[in-house]
Amino acid sequence: MNTRILLERRPVGWVDASCFRIEPCPEPACGAEDVVVEAIWLSLDPYLRGRMNEGPSYAPGFAIGAPIVSRVVGRVLASRNARFAEGDFVWGFLDWALRTVVPRGEGLTRIDPALGRPSLAISALGMPGLTAWIGAMEIGRPRPGDTVYVSSAAGAVGQLAGQFARRAGARVVGSAGGPDKVAFVLGRCGFDAAFDYKAQDLDEALREHCPRGIDVYFDNVGGSTLEAALRHANVGARFPLCGMISAYNATSDAGIKGLPLMVSKRIAMTGFIIYDHVHQLPAYQARVAPWLRDGSLHFHEDIVHGLERAPAALIGMMKGEAIGKRLVQVSAV
């Protein structure tokens, strides 16, 4: 039986399970030019929190009573479209449902089998990966010997941002919540240093782990972490702003203190959204896929099994329980 997940009500502050409804739904019918896709992996990303609000965020808000949509990797079950064949792996912005019809195959992309496992198309070789690259390399521009500090270092983007900067010769420091994440960042991702922001005072930790100051701060969180990075930044520091997850669930905005330091230290803060850079994806994939194949770049997917567990997996991710890129696997590969 087909199943889908709808937005039941808009969250105020933190998302909880009552915001979602799971219900049976009809099997998709494949009209002329259409493609029916069986979902395999749903991508859970922090930006989805913004789409659950009323107004537009990065993307239009979800309608109440309509399916949640995110990047999904699936397999073509049936196709009446010349661009797709049964059995192809594809990705697109699809409903959270076991099976969906994609009218005329619009927005669907066939995944090149040469990339490796198909989930990479929505993880290390998709938007999270490109986000890490643009932020760390194009906006951060690390030079050999620079100190690069990455918050949410054990997250989908952070794990790569740090590794990219390290390949460029920087000394990379990450922060994450809890000892397991810190061990992951140090061990699997090979950062030069990492600390648990829940266990150590931020100023103390940055003094200890960034003794020569911060040249690039890859901001995934905003709030007091951004303020601390301003205090420890060097002259000429670059701050790519990737998304201030600390603000996503906040109902009020406390403000960021210390902005006059941007003048005295000539700091450049640059917000970016990956939609502006999608044309760079093929070049990014060509560069990074070999590093994943040869094992010199590590990427961890945190897989939760079962469509019905997607709401809890999203809520948990927003609260920081995932290590690496969280995907929900809804059917076997």
Next chain:
Amino acid sequence: MNTRILLERRPVGWVDASCFRIEPCPEPACGAEDVVVEAIWLSLDPYLRGRMNEGPSYAPGFAIGAPIVSRVVGRVLASRNARFAEGDFVWGFLDWALRTVVPRGEGLTRIDPALGRPSLAISALGMPGLTAWIGAMEIGRPRPGDTVYVSSAAGAVGQLAGQFARRAGARVVGSAGGPDKVAFVLGRCGFDAAFDYKAQDLDEALREHCPRGIDVYFDNVGGSTLEAALRHANVGARFPLCGMISAYNATSDAGIKGLPLMVSKRIAMTGFIIYDHVHQLPAYQARVAPWLRDGSLHFHEDIVHGLERAPAALIGMMKGEAIGKRLVQVSAV
């Protein structure tokens, strides 16, 4: 009789007259290689407030009991240095005193008579002018049709920042405190629109005067003006941060709200300090001096007469009483 002005005590919050001491002092003696300069104009700049604090700001703090120092244009009274002749106009970071000796002439620059009136070396053709150029043109990068919003538009830097952006084809909007300044910005400086931030709600004013949003915000003030500019910014806006005068006299930092808008709108905020760009001064002067000569660029100097009035003139400037670039004229040209 020679006279000088010392820092008597450090201000807490707003500067007041008790921070300064005016006292007679010895006439300078001209040793071998030295230059004695008669001050004509003292430059009053907001960054001086930072130098009155204990710690380093842009530049080292003034010592208590030592003379206040700022950019000064003067005339060589006596020279035992081959690089300077009696009667030369020069500028340098000099004591606030009627006459000063500059040991070995170090840090002193002869002013090219071709630039026009000598005061321009510390105003439109000096650091305030270069500051406006770097911020408005190199960081702001206005395109024809862009909306450029300049706060402190009637200030030393703001008046030029807007005119430079307008020459580049932008629509230029300024804010200033009070109807006289607004009239100056509209009339003499030729901005497309201007408003009195003391008389109109900021959001209302920006909706009215920037109906197509803000592409470049030249920030001279920080605080609630910066917050409003974030709300009215367009996607891809550039915010050169020149100095947050609202914070200079503040004893606490309220924080800037709305920074998550930097991500959703892909805003780049870039702090800068003109010391990093002094090598660009000759090229800047060569470009801009003809515009001042042919009258196509307007620059207003707000001249206060008398060394003894320098403290009050600085305090008044910090409180916003000056129109244009404030100089204290301490002797006749």
